[in-house]
Amino acid sequence: MKLARFSIDGGEPRIGRVDDDVLVDVSDVPGVGTSLRAILPDLESLAPVIRAADGPAYALADVRLLPPIDDPQKYLGIGMNYREHAEEARAAGIPIPTSQLWFNKQVTCLNGPYGDIVKPDVSDELDYEIELGVVIGRECRHVSVEDARSVIAGYVVANDVSVRDWLQKRSPTFTLGKSFDTHGPIGPWLTTDDEIADPLDLRMTLSVNGEVRQDWRTDDMIYDVYEQIAYLTQVFTLKPGDILATGTPAGIGAPTGDFLKVGDVVRAEIEGLGVIENRVVEESIVVHP
Template sequence: MKLLRFTEGGTTRIGKLVGDDVIDLSGVAGVGASMRQLLTDLPALREVLEAARGPAYRLDKVRLAAPIDDPQKYLAIGLNYKAHAEEARAAGVPIPSSQLWFNKQVSCITGPYDPIEYPRVVEKLDYEIEMGVVIGKRCRNVKASDARSVIAGYFVTNDVSARDWQNRSPTFTLGKSFDTHGPIGPWITTDDEVDDPLALEMVLKVNGETRQQKSTGDMIYDIYAQIEYLSTVMTLEPGDILATGTPEGVGMALGKLLKAGDVVRAEIEALGFIENEVVAAG
């Protein structure tokens, strides 16, 4: 399934995408307003959700919201593609010897087609296409060989980065967490619909110019190793988001940072695309 949140008639509800139609799932018993809760209950609700056929709205007649707006955690891994790690090292950033994780505060989350704000206090704004993994089962100490069993699904994310703020501190959190700097979507494609999440083509374009293009198979630490590593430290909960790394071609390395008016489109094979305009913050 492709699970989403959509706004129609002034109300935001949970639905699923079937072809070009958004099927409203809000009338299904057990479906409330929280995607996080739905993912928790998904094993029990899956059969009835898959059978649901209405009410329906055309996709182009509704506004898609962030597919999950209330995760407990939004964790992101840095320098997880070899060529990106090398371009970062060329800029003076040392390559870590283990997985490098940081928080994006959940307040940064915004919709798949909503604007990205360029704050007045930021001087260097950048993009990073990443595959987002959504946890579907409460888990701890998961072996990499079992990690796929705790994944609910996947979506596209842009780890928007204020580089000047990122570099002010030993941790990346502030530079990664400005409001609107976490566009995600357009929906959650459930794991059963993705043959191999480690063989998906990613493309990011700015104003139509390709800046990043790489397969998810080029990760240094794949998504299963990531889940094993994180779950050694903390309990992962349904709805938790993992941003799994970006390939080379970020604006910082190319000398092509974002500016107001730019349109950033991030697309991942089988998962759809998000597209966001950069706007000056008021």
């Protein structure tokens, strides 16, 4: 099942079931409402009712798709988790970690699947990273590798947009360079775990202005999705709606200096999950009192 957050003509967010090119509004189904994160713990019991619901239907082209999860408590990313990407990072002078390397993306970076990516005025090193996004479905701690799949609600396409000079040079942690506003586009919807036979064997591609930059499979992860969940839950509790960006393959812009520019269109696609596409725009500075 594919579940989207959407709005029509700037109205309030709603929840919809995606059936091919049609979106069926299921917000009025008892127990659903308008927060996808809120229903994740009950999604298994709600799923049959949502699948059978016959609410108002809209063409996907006529709605605005929003981030499927807009209010996670945590958005975490793992660094250098694909073998070839780790090697290209080494070539760029970044040492390969000897264990899982995790960082925070502040949740204010979240962006919709077709929202604009703002190029910050303070940097010319704006980079892209296609990633399989894992959405946690239930509260969990001390999860074994063998049981890790049972806590996954589903998956999204993620672009872990990175500001390289703030990431590697201007801050002692990754957090700032990973957390600029709009630099967390996800979507286009949540694809529930039962729809994906094997999340460890999906093709992922990213193109800039139609030129393919990344084309890899998730089976090249150094630490797979289940190992990641087991590792994190040794430390803290994962909550429903928490997002894990599970690493990017080779082909990022940093090794060649081929960074994103204003006007570029970045398209990211993962097999079985759909496509997100975001245009890079110039920053408009708003000064808040």
